[in-house]
Amino acid sequence: MDKKKFRQKYNLFLVEGNKIICELFNSKFKIKEIFSTDPQKLDRPDAPVTHISENELKKISMLQHPKDSVALCYLNPQEKFEDQNIQLVLDGIQDPGNLGTIIRLADWFGIEQIICSEDTVDVYNPKVIMATMGSFTRVNVVYTNLKEYLSETQNINIGTDMEGENIYSFERPEKINLILGNEGNGMRQETEELIQKSVMIPRFGKSQSTESLNVSMAAGIILGQLFNEKI
Secondary structure: OOOHHHHHHHOEEEEEOHHHHHHHOOOOOOEEEEEEOOHHHOOOOOOOEEEOOHHHHHHHOOOOOOOOEEEEEEOOOOOOOOOOOEEEEEEOOOOHHHHHHHHHHHHHOOOOEEEEEOOOOOOOOHHHHHHHOOHHHOOEEEEEOHHHHHHHOOOEEEEEEEEEEEOOOOOOOOOEEEEEEEOOOEOOHHHHOOOOEEEEOOOOOOOOOOOOOOHHHHHHHHHHHHOHHHO
16 A cells, blocks of 8 residues: 555555554444454444554555554545635655655644645655644645636735745745645646745844745744744
């Protein structure tokens, strides 16, 4: 299930580790079966559980050092979605760890929806699921044609740019799409053309050789400041 084509063919994806599996019990996701080396450690499993050995777990796990259990879950069909007051929009994010971290950030700040370009890494990628630490069960991640969506949305499209407004003095509109671009190339030109406001994170350190911020790090800083005025 590490390949998207197989996840789609069988309509299934993997979730590893008791902690994340237990998040599924109170979510919209349906579990087909759980394979566990210690079923008693699972908190009220709502699905069939098969007791397996550690060697068997290693054979089915995607991890170098497998945890205690693996669950096979059904993919959720994508439903029609509507604008939420505050959304994240991802344009070509490719790194599973970045997507997983961004989903965790959204969950932390109470953002219930992330809108992705069609070439953004698959949310059901095992590395994405692991990096979310269960937050994928509470954040709706949808894939669509970004150009069409950003052209029609009623939210204000906000991008990041070194020439943008200082995030620490930025006044947040009531309804926004915070757009984050590809790790290496940033957002594509057709997305940039639909941005209505831009923000930047000022550099306080004196060294000019410091690398630019990782996209998930930048997302955390920006979200922290956007929500600061509500406190």
